[in-house]
Amino acid sequence: MKKIIYILSASVVLLTTSCKDWLELPSQKDFDSTTIFENPGRVEMALLGAYTSTFNMELYYQFGMGTDEAFSTEGETNSKNQVSNYVYNPATSPNSTYRTMYAGVEQVNVLIRNIPLMENVTEAERKQLDGFLGEAYAIRAKNMLNVVRYFGDVPYPRRPVVEEESFASSRVSRDTILDGCVADLQMAVELLPWKSQSATASERITKNAALGLLARTALYAAGYSLRWDLNSYNPGSVQLAQRSDPARIQELYEIVRAACEAVVTQGENDLVDSYETIFRDVINSRYNVESMLEYGQLGADRNESRIGYTNGIFAHQNSFHKKAQPAMAAIPTYYFEFEEGDSRRDVAIASYSLAADSTHQMNTYATHTIGKFRVNWKGDESIGVNLRDINWIDLRYADVLLMYAEAENELNNGPTTVAKEMYEKVRLRAFGGDASKIGVTPSGYQDFKDAIIQERKLELGFEGWRRTDLIRWGILFEKLTSTKQDMLDMANKTGKYTDIDLYRAYKRTPAISFNDPTVALDFIPFKTEPTADEVTDLESEGYTILEMHSGISAFNSNALTADAVWLNNIYRGLEKNKVELFPLSTGTIDDNPGLRGQQHPLY
Numbered sequence: 001m002k003k004i005i006y007i008l009s010a011s012v013v014l015l016t017t018s019c020k021d022w023l024e025l026p027s028q029k030d031f032d033s034t035t036i037f038e039n040p041g042r043v044e045m046a047l048l049g050a051y052t053s054t055f056n057m058e059l060y061y062q063f064g065m066g067t068d069e070a071f072s073t074e075g076e077t078n079s080k081n082q083v084s085n086y087v088y089n090p091a092t093s094p095n096s097t098y099r100t101m102y103a104g105v106e107q108v109n110v111l112i113r114n115i116p117l118m119e120n121v122t123e124a125e126r127k128q129l130d131g132f133l134g135e136a137y138a139i140r141a142k143n144m145l146n147v148v149r150y151f152g153d154v155p156y157p158r159r160p161v162v163e164e165e166s167f168a169s170s171r172v173s174r175d176t177i178l179d180g181c182v183a184d185l186q187m188a189v190e191l192l193p194w195k196s197q198s199a200t201a202s203e204r205i206t207k208n209a210a211l212g213l214l215a216r217t218a219l220y221a222a223g224y225s226l227r228w229d230l231n232s233y234n235p236g237s238v239q240l241a242q243r244s245d246p247a248r249i250q251e252l253y254e255i256v257r258a259a260c261e262a263v264v265t266q267g268e269n270d271l272v273d274s275y276e277t278i279f280r281d282v283i284n285s286r287y288n289v290e291s292m293l294e295y296g297q298l299g300a301d302r303n304e305s306r307i308g309y310t311n312g313i314f315a316h317q318n319s320f321h322k323k324a325q326p327a328m329a330a331i332p333t334y335y336f337e338f339e340e341g342d343s344r345r346d347v348a349i350a351s352y353s354l355a356a357d358s359t360h361q362m363n364t365y366a367t368h369t370i371g372k373f374r375v376n377w378k379g380d381e382s383i384g385v386n387l388r389d390i391n392w393i394d395l396r397y398a399d400v401l402l403m404y405a406e407a408e409n410e411l412n413n414g415p416t417t418v419a420k421e422m423y424e425k426v427r428l429r430a431f432g433g434d435a436s437k438i439g440v441t442p443s444g445y446q447d448f449k450d451a452i453i454q455e456r457k458l459e460l461g462f463e464g465w466r467r468t469d470l471i472r473w474g475i476l477f478e479k480l481t482s483t484k485q486d487m488l489d490m491a492n493k494t495g496k497y498t499d500i501d502l503y504r505a506y507k508r509t510p511a512i513s514f515n516d517p518t519v520a521l522d523f524i525p526f527k528t529e530p531t532a533d534e535v536t537d538l539e540s541e542g543y544t545i546l547e548m549h550s551g552i553s554a555f556n557s558n559a560l561t562a563d564a565v566w567l568n569n570i571y572r573g574l575e576k577n578k579v580e581l582f583p584l585s586t587g588t589i590d591d592n593p594g595l596r597g598q599q600h601p602l603y
Helices: 040-052 079-084 097-115 122-152 174-192 209-221 246-266 274-284 332-335 397-412 419-430 444-460 465-474 476-492 532-542 586-591
Strands: 006-008 013-015 068-071 225-227 238-242 291-297 328-330 352-354 360-362 392-396 501-505 523-526 544-549
Touching: 006 225, 040 097, 040 122, 040 444, 068 079, 068 097, 068 586, 079 332, 097 122, 122 174, 122 209, 122 328, 122 465, 174 209, 174 246, 209 291, 209 397, 225 465, 246 397, 274 291, 274 444, 328 332, 332 444, 332 476, 392 397, 397 419, 397 444, 419 444, 532 544
Parallel strands: none
Antiparallel strands: 006 013, 068 328, 225 238, 291 392, 352 360, 501 523, 501 544
16 A cells, blocks of 8 residues: 655655556666756656655654643653643644654655656656646645644745745745645646546545645634734734635635535535444555645654554553553543544544553543554554554545535535435444434524534544644534533533532453454443442453553543543643744744744734
8 A cells, every 4th residue: 555665855755656567777877967857757756765754753743732632641841732722832832743844845855846847758647747747736735724723824935946046945835835735736637637546645636636636725824813913023923813704704605615515516525334444444554535635754664653553552562452652642531522422432432452461451531542443453463553554534524524614604604405415424434324313404504614613523533634624614612612611520420510420330351363353342331339239240250450540440540520631731831823833933033034023923
């Protein structure tokens, strides 16, 4: 599916994958900016190299926490924990995504500049080169969106560095950047073939994926962001707001709708029958019709993203599946947001760990982890505990359906028939196709928007979009404040948590096989503490009794109590109209004279 050699030259990282069989690679010296554009084969190798810049661990790890889905389990002095809890300043601000994305932008800027200039190519080669050009445009837009959604107004290079008069570059309005990204993706859509007409795998951008990325980018361009006056950098000018042009906002939602409609109408993508299948497939390197774009790792000897290790379930180093050490856990209240019968809950949230004796050990409320990338669902051992060779799903069809529904609601001040249909398709799959279980779809604008906000949380949990989705809706502070209060209520067993299980009795079952079929452990619930006789009887039958608010877990010792330090310090740095964007790191500003004096005004 992925793999396996990469070569770094002065200007371009070159990557081959097993999607194509490159048997004889030229030596590194054969590649530079003067030889890349001699033929389509070399261009493709350069393009594949640019794909390595489109994702990094920071996007799901540091940036994937601090939401109403996930929190950091690392110590409070750890930089990942601080990012998760909105404690940062220019000296500590993360910059891995910033640097990685811009490296990719430079790579594709070289391709965008030079591919159209290639001469003496056949008609078939020109068509192939047009496809490569479309991928390059899409990568530029994809990378710039990742920078903008975390840093706001940033430099916006659209030409290779060698063509610039100066290496210094200043901030550009995010509206200008995102409009440029929209235009890039519209160009990509025109140039790229549909997946059915392409021999490339789901790790390459096709027209299908470009349309989905276009919809996503237009939604961000229409949404809220933290803004300030780029002339004065006056702290008093900082505000969370949409762009000032209502007509353009309307146009952007129309772009979202049209892009999603095109994907749906084409009919090449669909929801797979089972939510569980999505993630069992990606864990085992299988593509399916729902997965529209994946990030492939760098082969069996490299897996820098550590998917399944940092963001999976806990596995003891002595267990059959060897060590997996998550640094992220599920917000305790998230488990209770899934309605009865929703198949997504036990897939998204791992309610067990893999203990040292290779059994499934039930987690407590505060130690539930991310279940979508669990290592025991793999069909093999992999070559190392943090080298599990698991792809990252960047875009799937369910996301397109929910974006379609959201755009319809925005354009019509309420859900249309199409909006309800798209929303209900996602809901129906979650409940096994049983329409009687999905409830009544809201008919008012705000109620339907709230339903979309919630459904994206349930459907796309831990997939890297929640933090900035909450920001583009303008509700990060409110949602996280509410979530923390819910956790305190849960710890105190009050409010809507007065009747949750206080104890569960379960049997520890063997975890000694690959492709482990276990999704969740069966249990007997107790709303009050079981009596001594009940405990004796259950233990005689092989049950373990677990106090669900306790810190008894194979994973960590977090107890869910109102005085727990970890709980009281969640979101501890949260400030409305400040933390929605990161400050630029000190190193970033030092490296670029054009950014001096252009720091986030509140840092």
